[in-house]
Amino acid sequence: MPRRLPIDQAQEWLRHELSPEQQPLAGLDVDEMWLRFVRFGSQRFDTANTPDADGLLCQYGTHAFDGPPAFTLDFARQFEINDASGEHDHYIQLHCELRYEPVLHLRALGHFESWFFHDTDEELDGWADGLGRHAFWTTVRNFHPTEVRVYQEQV
Incomplete structure (x- = not known):
């Protein structure tokens, strides 16, 4: 095992x-x-031995969480953190967030999310390739993000 x-x-x-x-x-x-x-x-981390301990998320939508509305394309990785007895305590999420002006074409995409979890029957490459053929990319490629943020949070 690597x-x-x-x-x-x-x-x-x-x-x-x-x-x-x-x-x-x-x-x-x-x-x-x-x-x-x-x-x-694809880099594996030392996570708990539970079904949803290491997940990847691609999501988008128009939100105004901490300022004016923005169309946000968010690539996130979530790790489950367990307490000393092996019970769920919290999650750590790492985000690569691309923010765009909320123009009509982007807002029209609505909201979307797709999860992948390691140690399931699904393969990362299959999930990523399938998602890479999703129609939203054609629209998003026409715009340049106004901000790119990389951050970590506990949820």
Whole structure:
């Protein structure tokens, strides 16, 4: 079995994968960002031995969580954290969030989410390839994000 990294190294690993030579994230197009995120998703971390312990999420929609409305395309990775007795305590989520002006074409896409979990019958490459053929990419490629954020949160 390949070596699994500690979860506390995941954010650094994601930042390195997205920007190996400290290049500005804003210089990457959405396709390159997605490819790099999936590559990050293939690196396994030392997670709990539970069914949903390590998941990847692609989601989008128009939201106004912390300011004016923005169309947000969010690539996220979620790790389940258990307490000392092995019971669920919380999740850690790492986000690569692309924010766009909420123009009509993007708002018209509505909302979408698709999950992948390691250690299930589904393969990461199959999920990523299928999602890569989803119709929303054609619309999103026509716009440039106004902001790209990489951050971690506990949920």
